[in-house]
Amino acid sequence: MLSIHVSRCLAAITLCAAVLFASVAGAAEKDFLPAIVYDFGGKFDRSFNQSASEGAEKFKKDTGIAYREFEITNAAQRDLAMAQLAKRGASIIVAVGFTQASAVEKVAKQFPGVKFTIIDAVVELPNVQSINFREQESSFLCGMAAALVSKTGKVGFVGGMDIPLIRKFALGYAQGVHFVNPAAEVFENMTGTTPAAWGDPTKGAELARSQFGRGADVVFHAAGATGIGVMQAAKDAGKFSIGCDSNQNYLHPGSVLTSAMKSVDVAVYRAFSDAKAGTWKPGQLVLGLPENGVGYSLDEYNRKLLTPAIEARLEKAKADIVSGKIVVAEYKAP
């Protein structure tokens, strides 16, 4: 019974304090105030959200304009965070991740004067810009690279959560593999069914090891922080891995074949700077290989692995995708 009273007292105390201190924290209003709302993964996921955060940081560095940010912990916070950012005078709000779509739709209607940019989803409103990436195209090139270096003709894919976005990666990858070697086998595993699947390196490593056990010698991950474990397992087993979203080549030089890049940072940076310059436009923006929105990474860390011969094949395929000679099928949700 005591605890009831504890809680009751707590409520009373907080209420009194609320009355005492009731005042709205006034934020200093500036002319241009950009803001960003991250998804569940958080801004330090070394992958998707982090890439977005790097774009915002770069904008701050280049222009000296501070931005506001928020990391959500539950679904209800999205609406609240965006509405509050809008109320406190945000000029543009970038919502990172497809899960924010319904919140953006709701809040953008309430604040028609505020610009919204959503990444990885489509919201059709006059003040919303929707940026999507053709991940299947970069995955296709990574699949080709995997098939080209594979000696066993077997390659692996480790996804995070089994959601349409990740199936998009998997499908593009498999197409690339089969483009090079129609007889190749692709093992596909998803890490889990809860958001924890984005942050489980141990399980990622286990899945990668099981794929190596079945004969795979290259593994591609699209699993956020779980991928760290996938890449570690590949290094430990002397196999190859392919990174995702950011350039992860530097993690294990000599083992990371390449990384499927997705320029979320560029998208965030552009949204901020366009909004500042007044050139920001609502509507849909789809970034693929032609727009350099996606791609594969090549630097000093994987130069030895990605030989000029392989690079030439990839560049040829890239040109063919851009010109429309190769059409990479996109995963369509049922």
Add this chain to the structure above:
Amino acid sequence: MSAPAKLPRWAELSLLPLINLGVALVLAGVIIKILGESPLAAFKLMVTGALGTQEGIGYTLYYATNFIFTGLAVAVAYHAGLFNIGAEGQAYVGGLGTGLVCLYFGTWPFWVVLPLAVLAGAIFGAAWAFIPAWLQARRGSHIVITTIMFNFIAAALMTYLLVNVLIKPGQQSPETREFSANAVMPAAHELFAKIGITVVATPLNLAFGFALMAAAGVWIFIWRTRWGFALRVAGANSAAAVYAGISPPRIIVGAMLISGALAGGLGLNELMGSQHRILMDFPSGAGFVGIAVALMGRNHPVGIVVAAVLFGALYQGGSQLSFDMPKINRDMVVVIQGLVILLCGAMENIFRAPLTALFMRLSRAKEND
């Protein structure tokens, strides 16, 4: 020394909790100071953020609604001597029931949809609790283990359904289409508007009323019915229960069914009241918070409601804190919430002995005068 030392009632009810809360806040303040922010400003932000504005109060009570449902679910099982860790999964699957009614019968009049949705949520939640309950009752499989495992099975099932079956065609996000207007729980600001009071729009909705009704129902059930009595007897001493002609396996199954049905109420608030669609991972940990709420509320419905509001305030205040103080990120907010739980819930007796000794000495000094 004759009777065991006891605190005066006023100290028991106000001084001890105040000290506990104070210590928790001082510890949290030290951490905030280390991070380079002002502790006083931070607490002010948390309190005004949670209880100082209409918006804050709305969100606080909205979060509290979820915690009341899951807290009651844990408490009912606890009275039967069962530790139900599966409220999360039961709420998830229960929400599926509510959501399916809203999706497929959502065009029917609201007053037909509502009871159907409540019933479906309860039945689905109860069904999810039934299997671990049956396994415990008949096979002796420990309910803690099975309910934890069933959380994962629920997540797997829901992910499969949302990605492959229920997803709105042609989109990335694994969520269903929006419920039609008849299948939406009236929001608090709409209800207030009907009686001429204007309040800020928040996700707070009629489900809060259902949560309070559920709390009242649990109180009547546990302390005012024969079933409730049998349940408490079996929970306190199953051997004595058998002697009294009560069948513990039946109690186990019955208690877990009620527990699961209560957890299923979360969908009313989260899906019908706020999100208006079924989406992935919508309980977002409320099932686990329910355990803390039940323990802090001493498994009594009144305590659970109060503890749920406290946790709601911590959620909402914490969210405001990380919103306005960039140095305090969401993980830091969890630390602050954890300190309050630790000091006020788990270690509330830590200052009891010294305080009692102090009072004894004071009263003896008075006698000697």
